[in-house]
Amino acid sequence: MEIQPNFNFTQFDIKLETETIGRNFLYFNEINSTNAVLLDKSSKHINGTVVFAEKQKSGKGRFNNSWESEKGQNLTFSILLNIDKNLKDKLNLLNLGTAQVLASTLESLFQLQVEVKWPNDILIKKKKAAGILVETVSVGSVIKKAVIGIGLNVNQTLFAGEYNYPPTSLRLELSQAIEREKVLAEFLNSFEELLWKIKNKPSLILQSWREKCDMIGEKICLNQNGKLKYGVFDDIDENGQLMLRTEEGIKIINYGDVRVVH
Numbered sequence: 001m002e003i004q005p006n007f008n009f010t011q012f013d014i015k016l017e018t019e020t021i022g023r024n025f026l027y028f029n030e031i032n033s034t035n036a037v038l039l040d041k042s043s044k045h046i047n048g049t050v051v052f053a054e055k056q057k058s059g060k061g062r063f064n065n066s067w068e069s070e071k072g073q074n075l076t077f078s079i080l081l082n083i084d085k086n087l088k089d090k091l092n093l094l095n096l097g098t099a100q101v102l103a104s105t106l107e108s109l110f111q112l113q114v115e116v117k118w119p120n121d122i123l124i125k126k127k128k129a130a131g132i133l134v135e136t137v138s139v140g141s142v143i144k145k146a147v148i149g150i151g152l153n154v155n156q157t158l159f160a161g162e163y164n165y166p167p168t169s170l171r172l173e174l175s176q177a178i179e180r181e182k183v184l185a186e187f188l189n190s191f192e193e194l195l196w197k198i199k200n201k202p203s204l205i206l207q208s209w210r211e212k213c214d215m216i217g218e219k220i221c222l223n224q225n226g227k228l229k230y231g232v233f234d235d236i237d238e239n240g241q242l243m244l245r246t247e248e249g250i251k252i253i254n255y256g257d258v259r260v261v262h
């Protein structure tokens with residue numbers, strides 16, 4: 001199949017089956033960060049808006065890391081959600097659920113085995129194929145909007161620089177070029193279903209997430225801003241927080257970077 005140098009909106013739109021998510025679609029050739037566009041307090045984008053960029057000049061990762069992605073090769077985009085009363089206590093579920101839905105989308109499109117790493121990294125054969133950054137907009141102490149930013153390595157084959165986790169892409173794993181439009185549309189279709197599940201069947205999300213996490217039961221090291229904690233990854237609780245079994249008992253963890261130790 002011939003891969004278009006630029007994102008083909010028509011191809012994407014044919015496959016998009018959502019009611020809200022991605023119906024307002026903003027395409028940028030180059031922008032600082034798709035998350036930043038939606039976080040801008042003066043902007044008035046509607047619920048479900050998707051901002052897509054061929055290139056981000058300052059793509060953001062978790063823990064103030066940058067997110068590097070070669071122009072025109074990958075999927076770097078953000079989704080805007082209004083936070084109503086149904087979603088306000090469920091942002092962790094949104095975080096884990098987004099990872100689970102992305103992993104499932106890749107598995108069903110490409111028959112790949114995809115793993116989630118708490119809370120929301122996507123690994124293929126222990127290498128990082130995608131990252132998710134959820135940021136919020138508050139008025140006073142009330143969260144009004146969430147921006148779910150996703151970077152998925154699709155057709156990039158060379159990754160220069162230093163990475164915490166070795167990177168990979170769909171193309172590297174499948175040895176063929178991948179149509180980005182189809183991946184994005186299928187993901188957004190499932191993401192809209194995720195919103196329904198968060199409100200109506202949250203336990204299903206947690207269960208599907210657990211099934212894709214290979215770290216449960218493993219001895220891990222948790223890094224919280226340079227402070228290390230060791231223990232066993234016991235489980236996730238009903239809010240998606242990590243339950244770390246230590247000598248002092250179970251500790252509930254809501255942020256940090258985890259890795260298996262041997």
Ligand code: BTN
Pocket residue numbers: 032033034035036056058059060061062063065067076077078121130131132133149150151152
């Ligand atoms: C991570 O560190 O794993 C999260 C990476 C998130 C990157 C995406 S790319 C699209 C969106 N815009 C950003 O600036 N960051 C997110």
